[in-house]
Every structure is written in structure tokens, then in C-alpha cells.
Amino acid sequence: xxxxxxxxxxxxxxxGCASQGVTDKKAAVEDHNVGANANGVKQSDVSANxxxxxNNILSKRSVYYDFDKYDVxxxxxxxxxxxxxxxxxxxxxxxxxxGNTDERGSREYNLALGQRRADGVRKMxxxxxxxxxxVEAVSFGEEKPKSDCHDESCWKENRRTDIVYQGE
Amino acid sequence: MEIVRMIDSQPPAASPGGEDAKAQGKLxxxxxxxxxxxxxxxxxxxxxxxxxxxxxxxxxxxxxxDIEIIGSGATQIPIAVVPFAQENTLSQSIxxxxxxxxxxxxxxxxxxxxxxxxQPYQPSDVRYPDWRSRGADALVIGSVAPTADGRLTVQFRxxxxxxxxxxxxxxxxxxxxxxRLTAHRIADIIYEKLTGDAGVxxxxxxxxxxxxxxxxELQVADADGYGPQTMLRSREPIISPAWAPDGMxxxxxxxxxxxxxxxxxxxxxxxxxxxxxxxGNNSAPAWSPDGSKLAVVxxxxxxxxxxxxxxxxxxxxxxxxxxxxxTEPNWSPDGQWILFTSDRGGSPQIYRMTADGGPxxxxxxxxxxxxxxxxxxxxxxxxxxxxxxxxxxxxxxxxASSQVQVLxxxxxxxxxxxxPNGKIILYATEIGGRGVLAAVSSDGRxxxxxxxxxxxxxxxAWGPLLKN
Numbered sequence: 148x149x150x151x152x153x154x155x156x157x158x159x160x161x162x163g164c165a166s167q168g169v170t171d172k173k174a175a176v177e178d179h180n181v182g183a184n185a186n187g188v189k190q191s192d193v194s195a196n197x198x199x200x201x202n203n204i205l206s207k208r209s210v211y212y213d214f215d216k217y218d219v220x221x222x223x224x225x226x227x228x229x230x231x232x233x234x235x236x237x238x239x240x241x242x243x244x245x246g247n248t249d250e251r252g253s254r255e256y257n258l259a260l261g262q263r264r265a266d267g268v269r270k271m272x273x274x275x276x277x278x279x280x281x282v283e284a285v286s287f288g289e290e291k292p293k294s295d296c297h298d299e300s301c302w303k304e305n306r307r308t309d310i311v312y313q314g315e
Numbered sequence: 316m317e318i319v320r321m322i323d324s325q326p327p328a329a330s331p332g333g334e335d336a337k338a339q340g341k342l343x344x345x346x347x348x349x350x351x352x353x354x355x356x357x358x359x360x361x362x363x364x365x366x367x368x369x370x371x372x373x374x375x376x377x378x379x380x381d382i383e384i385i386g387s388g389a390t391q392i393p394i395a396v397v398p399f400a401q402e403n404t405l406s407q408s409i410x411x412x413x414x415x416x417x418x419x420x421x422x423x424x425x426x427x428x429x430x431x432x433x434q435p436y437q438p439s440d441v442r443y444p445d446w447r448s449r450g451a452d453a454l455v456i457g458s459v460a461p462t463a464d465g466r467l468t469v470q471f472r473x474x475x476x477x478x479x480x481x482x483x484x485x486x487x488x489x490x491x492x493x494x495r496l497t498a499h500r501i502a503d504i505i506y507e508k509l510t511g512d513a514g515v516x517x518x519x520x521x522x523x524x525x526x527x528x529x530x531x532e533l534q535v536a537d538a539d540g541y542g543p544q545t546m547l548r549s550r551e552p553i554i555s556p557a558w559a560p561d562g563m564x565x566x567x568x569x570x571x572x573x574x575x576x577x578x579x580x581x582x583x584x585x586x587x588x589x590x591x592x593x594x595g596n597n598s599a600p601a602w603s604p605d606g607s608k609l610a611v612v613x614x615x616x617x618x619x620x621x622x623x624x625x626x627x628x629x630x631x632x633x634x635x636x637x638x639x640x641x642t643e644p645n646w647s648p649d650g651q652w653i654l655f656t657s658d659r660g661g662s663p664q665i666y667r668m669t670a671d672g673g674p675x676x677x678x679x680x681x682x683x684x685x686x687x688x689x690x691x692x693x694x695x696x697x698x699x700x701x702x703x704x705x706x707x708x709x710x711x712x713x714x715a716s717s718q719v720q721v722l723x724x725x726x727x728x729x730x731x732x733x734x735p736n737g738k739i740i741l742y743a744t745e746i747g748g749r750g751v752l753a754a755v756s757s758d759g760r761x762x763x764x765x766x767x768x769x770x771x772x773x774x775x776a777w778g779p780l781l782k783n
Binding site for chain 2: 215250251252253254255256258259260262263266285286287288290291296297
């Protein structure tokens with residue numbers, strides 16, 4: 148059961164993120180272009196794309212938070228750093244940082260809190276040399292929960308910032 | 316267009332045609348003129364709005380709100396509402412709606428009327444001992460009659476069975492489609508005469524329904540949940556609807572452009588415009604009491620801060636200045652102050668500043684999470700969400716004394732706001748895994764739940780009393 152849930156989670160990290168910003172159709176098309184242009188690899192050679200290689204830290208995309216907090220915990224810093232490095236070495240790559248919150252409390256405060264979470268990751272990346280034109284911080288507040296139940300098992304999944312590359 | 320007339324009360328000793336009656340008649344006429352002018356305008360605007368909504372709306376009947384009532388007032392006024400003469404010829408019950416409105420408030424107890432024969436329709440029919448023996452302090456009687464042009468004249472009188480006098484009497488000439496609204500207005504008058512507070516049964520509410528994974532609808536319904544109309548349908552979230560003080564426009568936040576943008580939409584025409592679509596987030600619209608401006612929250616300059624903007628999108632001005640989150644502005648009824656939520660002190664708390672952006676003073680100190688402030692109509696208190704032991708409850712704080720009263724025991728309450736008479740607080744909560752609307756009387760005694768079949772309801776906003 149746990150295994151299934153985990154693999155579903157990974158799938159949703161890869162696929163689910165795309166549905167949050169752009170239509171699936173467009174994502175598929177752009178994914179192909181990114182693969183071909185940016186990395187010079189064919190789309191079929193998925194494992195060669197570090198962003199999608201499950202063994203590469205770049206395949207990890209989410210920073211998780213405690214309730215009403217927006218500081219990036221130490222355990223997520225290496226992951227943010229890896230993405231910062233990727234972005235500085237791929238000047239044409241662009242990422243959206245999507246801040247989310249759990250459902251508790253005020254929707255408007257959560258929208259602002261999600262923004263602070265995304266901004267926190269952006270500022271950390273800025274400090275690592277990433278230009279603002281490569282990263283945009285946005286917030287969905289509590290409006291787009293990844294998990295729908297009404298207890299901590301879902302809430303902890305929903306308090307997060309996702310790093311989503313353009314075209315994903 | 317409807318016509319409303321006051322019905323003269325009939326004091327037992329009145330001599331028809333005498334000088335007293337003439338003098339009374341003159342006064343009566345003046346009162347009538349005033350009432351006629353105002354109520355007609357109100358009726359027309361409302362009718363126009365509903366007609367246009369009808370055009371916009373699709374079949375939303377499946378999303379009708381069901382209401383459940385829990386608790387009752389400290390004292391309940393026993394009232395007998397006798398079915399009106401000829402009412403059984405109508406497709407729409409009037410007295411049924413009146414009785415449902417009054418009992419739903421928790422402040423009235425319905426007294427059985429069957430068995431009193433003959434049933435009274437006119438004051439001269441009333442045998443007061445019949446009603447006193449049943450314990451009724453108040454009695455409602457009336458009649459319905461068709462007019463030559465196909466409309467209906469609805470007459471009602473509210474009688475005090477103790478003093479054996481008439482407390483109110485009105486006659487409405489309306490179309491069959493206006494019968495339900497007429498019933499709500501009759502209930503409003505009864506409520507006001509007997510409690511001293513304005514009735515809000517003829518007002519409307521706005522809220523968001525979410526069905527499935529991503530079907531969002533902004534709906535407007537009567538205060539009893541009847542007749543929902545869809546103002547906007549979207550595959551992206553809609554939040555924070557706010558009624559303009561004129562009751563004719565709604566501001567709200569829609570994510571349809573893949574980010575939050577503030578729109579103002581006319582209920583009459585369905586036309587809308589984006590009033591705040593700046594870089595970053597645009598959210599939390601709140602109307603100034605004169606309806607000319609909105610306080611909004613933008614991230615265009617970095618973190619979430621409060622700005623004011625004219626209702627047509629011009630005249631943007633920043634009014635809050637903090638390095639952290641400032642959001643959820645709410646204007647005081649006199650326009651002098653703005654309440655808002657800020658985490659400048661390390662946790663979300665409620666602050667107050669002057670509407671032009673003067674220094675802010677913190678108002679809440681209990682606990683580590685206080686948010687979503689909304690003023691009461693008299694400006695003396697505000698309702699908000701307070702976290703207690705990990706649960707989120709609706710509370711009210713008196714501004715002068717800082718005294719807080721927690722009103723609910725549900726655990727995920729959100730978005731509280733006062734009814735325009737200040738007696739009820741409407742909010743969203745979660746019960747059994749579903750989003751529902753709930754209402755609690757401002758003394759915490761009466762609770763109602765409004766649910767929608769097969770969907771989540773959230774983000775309620777109570778529309779204004781449309782004043783004369």
C-alpha cells in the first residue's frame with residue numbers, strides 16, 4: 148500500500164505538476180522541445196534528462212513546511228541548491244515556484260503564506276546566483292491541494308513549494 | 316414592478332368618516348407615498364437583477380442549499396400564522412415561507428392553527444381567546460386576491476393577541492413570480508415589529524460551490540438558500556466574493572488567468588471587469604462603505620500588502636507598509652478604519668489602521684492564529700477566525716472592551732461575516748469531509764447548516780439590506 152502511494156506521489160510530482168500550470172497537451176509538446184534543444188538529447192532518452200532521472204536529486208521538486216511556516220528547512224537545502232546550480236548552468240531554463248498551503252485557516256492568508264513560501268525558495272536561489280528572470284514565485288494558497296483528506300496525513304503533503312520547469 | 320400599500324389598522328372604536336379618520340387618512344397617505352416610492356424602486360432593481368441572472372444561469376437546481384437548524388433563542392415568541400384566504404389557489408405558499416423564515420431564525424415558535432374555525436382572515440374574524448388559549452402572543456392573518464391584470468394582491472396583518480391590536484398591515488400587488496420575495500418581506504416586517512431588529516429574510520447570499528476536482532461556480536441565492544443563480548463558472552478556483560454596498564455588484568477573485576485577479580461583476584447585466592490584474596497576486600477585495608473604492612491585496616511590490624483602488628480600477632494607492640504579510644482588509648461601516656490580518660508580530664493577528672493607512676494597532680492577543688476579520692454592521696465588534704487547541708472557530712471580539720466570545724465548536728471554520736442586521740454570522744466549515752455553510756446567531760445559541768447536494772460550499776458573503 149505504502150509503495151503504491153509513494154509511486155503515485157512520484158508520478159504526481161512528475162505529471163501532476165504540469166497540470167497545475169499548463170494544459171497537458173502543451174506540456175507534452177514543450178517537453179519534447181526542451182529535451183531536444185536544451186540538452187541535445189532525444190525525448191525517448193528520458194534517463195539522460197537529469198530533471199527526470201529518479202536517481203538525480205533534480206528529480207526531487209518539493210519543499211515541505213510546518214504549519215504557518217515558510218522557512219526552508221535544512222533537509223531541503225541541498226535539493227534547492229541543486230536546482231539553483233542547474234538553472235545557473237542552463238541560462239535558458241525557467242522554473243515556476245508554486246507555493247501551497249494546507250486547508251486550515253483563512254484562504255486569503257493562505258494565499259499570502261503560499262506566496263511567502265515560494266518567495267522564500269526564490270530568494271534562496273537568488274542568493275545562489277539564479278537570476279529573477281529564470282524563476283517566478285506564485286501562490287495557489289490552499290486552492291489546489293495535492294491530497295484531499297482533512298487531517299495531517301494530507302495537510303503535510305499540501306504545505307509545500309513545487310519547483311516546476313517551463314514546459315513540464 | 317410591484318405595488319405596496321400599508322393597510323390601516325382598525326382601532327376598535329374608530330368612527331368611519333369622522334374627523335379623526337380623515338386626519339388619520341392624511342397621515343396614512345403620506346406614509347403610503349414614502350413606502351410606495353422606495354419599495355417599488357427596490358422591487359424593480361431586484362426583479363431586473365434576477366431576470367438577468369436567469370439569462371446567465373444554467374440549471375443550478377441540483378445545487379440548491381438545504382438548511383438544518385440546531386438550537387433555539389433564549390426566548391421564542393409564539394406566533395400563529397394562519398394560511399391566507401385563497402392562498403391554496405397559488406402554486407407558491409406564502410405563509411409556509413413566512414413560517415419557515417421565522418422559525419429558522421430560532422427566535423419564534425410556530426403555534427398550530429388547524430382546528431380554529433372559522434379561520435380568521437380579517438381582524439373582525441379574530442377571536443382572541445382562541446389564540447391566547449393556544450399560547451400565541453402574535454397572530455398573522457391575510458388574504459390573496461387576483462387583480463384584473465393577472466397579478467395578485469397579497470394582504471397581511473400582524474396582530475398582538477395580548478393587547479388585541481394590529482401591529483402591522485401591508486398590501487402588496489405583485490406578479491406570481493414575486494410571491495416568494497413578498498413572503499420574505501412579510502417575514503422581515505414581522506421579525507422587525509416583534510424583535511426590534513431588521514429582518515434579513517429578503518436579502519441574498521453569495522458563495523462558491525466546488526463540484527468534482529475542478530468545477531467552480533460563484534452563486535447567488537436567497538438568504539434561505541432558495542433559487543441559486545450562477546454568476547460565474549470556471550475550471551479554476553474562485554474565492555473571496557464581496558457584495559458592493561448597493562447589492563448590485565460583486566467583487567471576487569478568480570484564478571482563471573492561472574493567477575488571482577480581482578473582478579467586479581454586475582448582477583443586473585452579468586458584465587464584469589478586471590479591476591486589479593497587476594503583476595503577482597491580486598486578492599482579498601473589500602468595498603468601502605460608499606461603494607466607490609475597494610481595498611485589495613497585491614504582491615506587485617513584493618510581499619502581500621493592502622492598497623486602495625477605485626471600483627473602476629483607477630487610482631491605485633498603497634495603504635499598508637510592512638515587510639511581512641498584510642491581507643484581508645475590511646472597512647469599518649463609517650469608513651474611518653480598516654481591519655486586516657498581518658503576521659508582522661510573528662503569527663497572524665488582527666490589526667486596525669485608519670483607512671488612509673495610518674499606524675496600525677494590534678487588536679487580538681489570544682492565541683497564535685487570529686484571521687479573517689469582518690466588522691459588525693454597527694462597527695462596535697468584529698467576527699474572525701481563532702485557532703484554539705488546533706481547531707479553527709468563529710469568534711466575536713468587542714472592540715472597546717477587547718472581550719472575545721467563541722461561537723462555534725466545529726474545527727475548520729473559515730470566512731465569517733455578519734448578516735446585515737448584525738444578528739447572525741455566516742461562515743464556512745467542514746462536516747463529514749464536505750464543505751458546508753453554517754450560520755450562528757451572534758449570541759451563539761442558534762446554529763444553521765446549509766449544504767449542497769454532491770459538492771462543497773464555501774466562501775459565503777451575506778448581501779446588504781437594500782435600504783429604501
